[in-house]
Amino acid sequence: MTTKQLVEQIRTKKSFLCIGLDVDLNKIPQHLLQTEDPIFEFNKAIIDATHDLCVSYKPNTAFYEAYGIKGWQSLEKTINYINEKYPEIFTIADAKRGDIGNTSTMYAKAFFEDLAFDSVTVAPYMGKDSVEPFLAFKNKHTIMLALTSNEGAFDFQTKIVDGEELYKKVLQTSKSWKHSENLMYVCGATKAEYFKEIRKIVPNNFLLVPGVGAQGGSLKDVCQFGLNSQVGLLINSSRGIIYASNGEDFANAARNEALILQKEMEVILSFN
Numbered sequence: 001m002t003t004k005q006l007v008e009q010i011r012t013k014k015s016f017l018c019i020g021l022d023v024d025l026n027k028i029p030q031h032l033l034q035t036e037d038p039i040f041e042f043n044k045a046i047i048d049a050t051h052d053l054c055v056s057y058k059p060n061t062a063f064y065e066a067y068g069i070k071g072w073q074s075l076e077k078t079i080n081y082i083n084e085k086y087p088e089i090f091t092i093a094d095a096k097r098g099d100i101g102n103t104s105t106m107y108a109k110a111f112f113e114d115l116a117f118d119s120v121t122v123a124p125y126m127g128k129d130s131v132e133p134f135l136a137f138k139n140k141h142t143i144m145l146a147l148t149s150n151e152g153a154f155d156f157q158t159k160i161v162d163g164e165e166l167y168k169k170v171l172q173t174s175k176s177w178k179h180s181e182n183l184m185y186v187c188g189a190t191k192a193e194y195f196k197e198i199r200k201i202v203p204n205n206f207l208l209v210p211g212v213g214a215q216g217g218s219l220k221d222v223c224q225f226g227l228n229s230q231v232g233l234l235i236n237s238s239r240g241i242i243y244a245s246n247g248e249d250f251a252n253a254a255r256n257e258a259l260i261l262q263k264e265m266e267v268i269l270s271f272n
């Protein structure tokens with residue numbers, strides 16, 4: 001999917017919501033456990049109930065890998081279902097990969113070709129030659145960790161390196177990489193006070209912003225400096241939406257939570 005198509009979808013749906021499909025068998029409604037593929041059945045119901053309110057789904061692969069080959073098959077069925085039934089949706093494989101070049105190419109093939117995701121998350125720690133293999137894929141997007149939502153972000157990301165905070169160096173340096181136009185960045189909603197500085201370095205790129213909902217980040221605070229002329233934000237919430245209820249009404253309850261965020265976004269977009 002091109003960035004232009006993503007922006008068009010955001011404008012049409014009046015939403016820049018990304019719903020995280022982080023499926024934990026201990027948290028989903030018990031009646032689904034009797035089905036052949038509880039993870040897929042759960043995702044299918046959530047997707048059918050929310051696809052008009054969000055522009056993106058982000059399965060975190062950990063929640064599938066934890067269930068072995070069956071989990072991987074559920075992930076494959078989920079991405080195929082979205083691509084076939086709702087092809088306008090921007091899909092994110094949250095896998096946080098990155099390795100030496102030839103290995104990164106294989107990771108990229110896994111998520112862009114075998115599983116036809118639009119994007120994948122990567123870690124910047126191994127540098128340019130670990131990320132460029134992902135960037136080489138046309139109309140695919142590589143979402144690199146910049147300033148993460150967790151407490152441990154302060155262990156390294158805000159430390160001063162060569163006179164500036166490391167996350168700023170990551171943002172600045174990555175702009176010189178081949179096909180850097182295919183880069184998006186992860187910036188946590190719990191770090192809203194940093195968005196002004198982030199936007200000075202990357203005014204045009206999309207930012208994937210997790211941390212709204214269960215982690216306590218504020219949509220409004222992020223939007224104050226995070227928005228750009230193309231909207232430029234994908235706000236993710238996972239647990240806050242998909243586990244709104246663990247009863248028979250779970251899909252409807254998820255829809256209600258998604259609707260609350262979408263309505264807030266509609267108001268914000270009406271001023272931008």
Ligand SMILES: O=C(O)c1cc(=O)[nH]c(=O)n1[C@@H]1O[C@H](COP(=O)(O)O)[C@@H](O)[C@H]1O
Nearest residue numbers: 060121148149186188210214215237238239
């Ligand atoms: O890359 C991510 O998506 C990510 C980066 C980050 O800094 N913080 C973060 O929470 N995430 C992911 O975003 C999702 C957040 O889930 P909730 O806290 O349940 O909304 C999880 O899949 C996390 O792994």
